[in-house]
Amino acid sequence: MASLARPAPARTAFTEVRFVGLLTRPLVLRGEMAWLGGTRLQRRVLTPAPELTEIDGDSATLQRGRGRPQRFPLDRAPELKDLAASFVALLSGNAAALQRVFVVHAYGDARAWTLDLTPRDAQVAQRIRAVSIDGAGRAMRCMRVDSRDGDTAFTLLGALGGVVLPADPTPAGLATLCAGGR
Amino acid sequence: MLALAALGGYAFTHLRVSGDLRAFLPAPRTPLQGLLLHELGRGAGARTLFLALRTPDAAQAAALSTALRAALAGDGRIATVQNGAGGPGRIAPGLLPYRYLLAPTLDTHRFDAAYLHAQLRQRLDDLGSPGAGLLKPLLPADPTLETLKLAQAWAPRQAPPLRHGVWYADGAALLLVETHAAGFDPDAQARVLDSIRAAYARLPGHARATLQISGPGYFGVVLQALTRGTAERLGLVSALGLLALLLVSYRSLRAVSLAALPLLSAAAAGAAVLALVFGRVHGLTLAFGVTLLGVAQEYPLRLLSHRGADADPRATARRLGPVLLLAMASTAVAYLAFFAAGAAGLSQLALFTLTGILAAGLTTRFLLPALLPATARDTATPVLARLDAALSRLPHPRRLALLLAAAALAALVLVRAPLWQNDLAMLTPVPLPLLQQEARLRHALGAPDVRHLLVIEGDTAQQVLARSMQVAARFAPLLREGRLGSLLLPSTYLPPVAVQRARQARLPDAAQLRSALDDALRGLPYRAGVFAPFLRDVHAARHLPPLTPQAFERTPLGGLLRALLIRRDRRWFGLGLMGGVRDPAALAAAAAAAAPAGSVRLVDLKTESEAWVAGYRARILRALAAAAVLLALLVALGLRRAAPTLRVLAAVLLAQLLTLAALRLLAGPLNLFHLVALLLAAGLGLHYALFFERARSADDAERLRTLHATLVCAASTLLAFGVYALAPLPVLRALGMTVALGIAANLLAALLLAWPRRLPPC
Numbered sequence: 001m002a003s004l005a006r007p008a009p010a011r012t013a014f015t016e017v018r019f020v021g022l023l024t025r026p027l028v029l030r031g032e033m034a035w036l037g038g039t040r041l042q043r044r045v046l047t048p049a050p051e052l053t054e055i056d057g058d059s060a061t062l063q064r065g066r067g068r069p070q071r072f073p074l075d076r077a078p079e080l081k082d083l084a085a086s087f088v089a090l091l092s093g094n095a096a097a098l099q100r101v102f103v104v105h106a107y108g109d110a111r112a113w114t115l116d117l118t119p120r121d122a123q124v125a126q127r128i129r130a131v132s133i134d135g136a137g138r139a140m141r142c143m144r145v146d147s148r149d150g151d152t153a154f155t156l157l158g159a160l161g162g163v164v165l166p167a168d169p170t171p172a173g174l175a176t177l178c179a180g181g182r
Numbered sequence: 183m184l185a186l187a188a189l190g191g192y193a194f195t196h197l198r199v200s201g202d203l204r205a206f207l208p209a210p211r212t213p214l215q216g217l218l219l220h221e222l223g224r225g226a227g228a229r230t231l232f233l234a235l236r237t238p239d240a241a242q243a244a245a246l247s248t249a250l251r252a253a254l255a256g257d258g259r260i261a262t263v264q265n266g267a268g269g270p271g272r273i274a275p276g277l278l279p280y281r282y283l284l285a286p287t288l289d290t291h292r293f294d295a296a297y298l299h300a301q302l303r304q305r306l307d308d309l310g311s312p313g314a315g316l317l318k319p320l321l322p323a324d325p326t327l328e329t330l331k332l333a334q335a336w337a338p339r340q341a342p343p344l345r346h347g348v349w350y351a352d353g354a355a356l357l358l359v360e361t362h363a364a365g366f367d368p369d370a371q372a373r374v375l376d377s378i379r380a381a382y383a384r385l386p387g388h389a390r391a392t393l394q395i396s397g398p399g400y401f402g403v404v405l406q407a408l409t410r411g412t413a414e415r416l417g418l419v420s421a422l423g424l425l426a427l428l429l430v431s432y433r434s435l436r437a438v439s440l441a442a443l444p445l446l447s448a449a450a451a452g453a454a455v456l457a458l459v460f461g462r463v464h465g466l467t468l469a470f471g472v473t474l475l476g477v478a479q480e481y482p483l484r485l486l487s488h489r490g491a492d493a494d495p496r497a498t499a500r501r502l503g504p505v506l507l508l509a510m511a512s513t514a515v516a517y518l519a520f521f522a523a524g525a526a527g528l529s530q531l532a533l534f535t536l537t538g539i540l541a542a543g544l545t546t547r548f549l550l551p552a553l554l555p556a557t558a559r560d561t562a563t564p565v566l567a568r569l570d571a572a573l574s575r576l577p578h579p580r581r582l583a584l585l586l587a588a589a590a591l592a593a594l595v596l597v598r599a600p601l602w603q604n605d606l607a608m609l610t611p612v613p614l615p616l617l618q619q620e621a622r623l624r625h626a627l628g629a630p631d632v633r634h635l636l637v638i639e640g641d642t643a644q645q646v647l648a649r650s651m652q653v654a655a656r657f658a659p660l661l662r663e664g665r666l667g668s669l670l671l672p673s674t675y676l677p678p679v680a681v682q683r684a685r686q687a688r689l690p691d692a693a694q695l696r697s698a699l700d701d702a703l704r705g706l707p708y709r710a711g712v713f714a715p716f717l718r719d720v721h722a723a724r725h726l727p728p729l730t731p732q733a734f735e736r737t738p739l740g741g742l743l744r745a746l747l748i749r750r751d752r753r754w755f756g757l758g759l760m761g762g763v764r765d766p767a768a769l770a771a772a773a774a775a776a777a778p779a780g781s782v783r784l785v786d787l788k789t790e791s792e793a794w795v796a797g798y799r800a801r802i803l804r805a806l807a808a809a810a811v812l813l814a815l816l817v818a819l820g821l822r823r824a825a826p827t828l829r830v831l832a833a834v835l836l837a838q839l840l841t842l843a844a845l846r847l848l849a850g851p852l853n854l855f856h857l858v859a860l861l862l863a864a865g866l867g868l869h870y871a872l873f874f875e876r877a878r879s880a881d882d883a884e885r886l887r888t889l890h891a892t893l894v895c896a897a898s899t900l901l902a903f904g905v906y907a908l909a910p911l912p913v914l915r916a917l918g919m920t921v922a923l924g925i926a927a928n929l930l931a932a933l934l935l936a937w938p939r940r941l942p943p944c
Contacts, residue, residue, distance in 0.1 A: 020314075021709075023708060024707045024708070027310045029310050043312065051311060053311065058343065060313075062311065062313075077315065
């Protein structure tokens with residue numbers, strides 16, 4: 001995992017596809033993800049609506065459009081804190097930090113690998129069933145988060161960050177994309 | 183003797199001792215003062231305990247916090263326990279149907295297609311944002327997020343940070359415990375503390391953290407333990423000292439034992455009358471009362487000292503009768519001033535001591551002489567004769583007295599410290615580290631400012647709620663500008679019925695809402711039928727009876743409203759709790775601008791309590807002046823001639839000057855207890871001068887007996903009161919020090935001005 005480490009700031013374009021039970025079609029968000037060093041993580045959504053989120057350890061700041069940034073503690077969203085922590089852990093190559101938050105199961109080889117993560121915190125486990133991260137070589141390609149309520153979110157990164165999606169994306173199609181035809 | 187035992191038995195079985203310290207605060211004069219006094223003891227603030235589970239291991243602290251909360255949840259003495267878990271984001275299920283009546287959305291919007299469409303678009307953005315997981319479950323029934331708006335309005339503004347799901351700050355998990363018992367009921371609070379400590383001790387792993395408790399109730403318990411311990415310890419010391427003194431003075435165990443009879447009958451009669459009149463009595467009243475009755479101990483001592491060679495003690499009692507009566511009357515006048523103080527505890531004290539003095543006087547005059555042994559040692563001894571001679575050789579006692587008076591006046595003029603101590607907190611003997619710990623916890627928990635309070639007055643609860651809404655609007659700019667950190671009002675929780683009805687009237691009917699929602703959903707990717715719960719809830723909300731304070735108070739959040747909306751003396755009061763007060767003047771101006779004038783006030787509890795104490799003192803000063811005039815009249819009436827009357831009054835006046843000067847040098851600013859004690863000392867000191875005057879026309883032996891009696895009396899009173907000057911409690915210390923200084927000064931002044939000097943041998 002140390003091979004994943006890269007100096008901050010590290011930036012990557014991302015495409016997020018969320019399959020939400022309340023909606024008839026998935027939400028597709030595009031933008032840029034950046035690790036600013038330390039525990040600071042930035043997520044800038046460009047489409048469909050501009051939104052900037054910065055997570056720093058225990059608190060997050062959210063700014064929509066040209067509105068005022070709003071700061072809120074992550075007390076109520078421990079899963080967000082854990083996901084951000086895992087992201088930072090991966091980018092900084094800190095395996096111990098990742099294992100503190102998740103039970104990690106790794107397989108594959110250096111060319112194409114997968115990490116299956118299960119939350120350790122009971123409160124987080126009530127919201128998140130499982131997380132899986134696919135990568136190739138030194139780069140993450142894809143992060144899949146399965147919620148307890150049946151919703152699933154795919155975040156495509158790096159080489160996949162700017163990928164052109166089919167008109168009607170499905171979870172199965174995205175899973176295949178993440179696996180890289182493996 | 184049987185009657186005495188019966189009285190004691192009656193008092194013992196019928197008198198209930200209470201620990202409510204407010205009995206020693208002045209009685210309220212206005213409804214506002216009444217409210218503040220009530221808040222002081224029964225308000226939510228006074229009933230809240232702060233708990234800190236201290237350990238650097240946050241996970242361990244969280245586990246203990248969760249377990250302790252669960253353990254305390256079933257305790258009947260505890261109203262609520264909060265530890266941060268399950269707070270905002272959730273409102274009580276019972277209030278959920280009322281969300282459209284409680285939240286302000288409908289004041290400015292209608293649930294039409296345009297508004298709903300805009301809201302549903304925003305929810306789409308929310309679903310794509312990192313925090314979507316929190317909102318998702320709310321959306322089907324509440325697409326406009328009314329529950330979230332309410333939860334935000336109701337959440338404490340500066341709650342401590344959460345770690346592992348519970349409040350954790352400065353190395354400790356924090357909990358708020360609201361008790362049912364009043365903050366100033368130390369006995370009940372002690373039981374709550376015991377059960378909290380026991381529950382904590384039963385938790386597995388409790389040894390890995392330390393439990394700290396703070397808050398007004400805890401202070402009450404500490405204070406009571408301190409008072410009880412002090413009174414018992416010092417009481418024992420003074421009792422042993424007295425016994426030794428009397429045995430040395432009278433050399434008869436029987437006489438000394440019998441001399442306790444007047445005091446015992448005084449205590450029994452006083453307690454019996456209290457039981458009859460009040461039913462319950464403050465513990466401090468009894469402690470103070472028994473101490474004050476030490477005065478009555480003078481009566482039997484005078485009898486013993488003056489017996490001389492009288493074959494029959496009854497003859498001595500007859501001889502002493504008139505002066506004893508004058509002494510009793512003057513003490514009674516001094517103690518009457520307690521009635522004027524206007525605090526329930528002090529009125530009880532006055533009744534107790536007046537009854538006691540009467541009982542002690544009667545016992546001394548009629549019962550004791552019949553029981554005393556027929557023979558006694560004459561107290562007119564050669565040692566006393568030498569002392570008498572020394573006193574008589576003292577040069578120019580009157581000039582010395584004038585010199586002392588001048589020195590005392592100079593000291594009084596030169597001492598720069600403020601004359602009066604108005605800060606009530608200075609009477610609170612809570613040790614400083616405990617107060618500092620409480621301040622830290624209060625700050626960490628974001629508990630509201632304890633000094634400033636908005637008070638909204640009205641004829642009905644609904645009127646107060648309506649005014650509270652106006653206050654909220656008026657104070658909104660101050661909150662925005664940061665001149666005020668937070669404001670919790672009764673209308674924060676419950677808008678008046680009229681406002682609820684207006685909101686209800688703006689809710690669309692089922693058909694209108696369905697068509698508005700259909701229009702609003704056009705072009706948005708929501709699944710068909712997802713918002714059926716929303717349609718159902720709006721329909722239900724249209725037909726709900728508006729929520730009344732009574733109904734709201736039955737919900738789990740009821741305690742919050744009950745603390746802020748109070749009925750008192752047939753008036754209704756709303757309280758506004760404020761945090762982060764940075765500009766009191768602007769707040770006061772905003773409050774004063776409310777209509778009708780005076781219905782909303784910014785109360786500064788410190789100023790308010792100081793004004794209250796100053797008013798209390800003015801009343802006591804008037805009572806003192808009246809008591810002084812009465813004392814002078816009594817003396818003139820008793821002595822019937824001008825010269826002795828002037829001598830006695832001059833002695834008392836000089837003694838008061840000396841006491842006051844010594845107090846100013848030793849104690850600095852004076853409080854009410856100093857004043858009351860000063861009066862007491864004056865009454866006692868008067869005895870000395872009176873007995874000295876009486877000795878003027880007596881033979882040598884009687885003069886020596888008078889000297890003996892006075893010295894023994896002064897020494898025993900010094901023993902009884904002097905020990906309290908060492909007490910750590912300011913109240914006891916003020917009393918003990920003032921009386922001790924007063925006795926010394928009165929004895930000195932009486933010796934200088936009233937003692938009949940023996941003519942120098944030619």
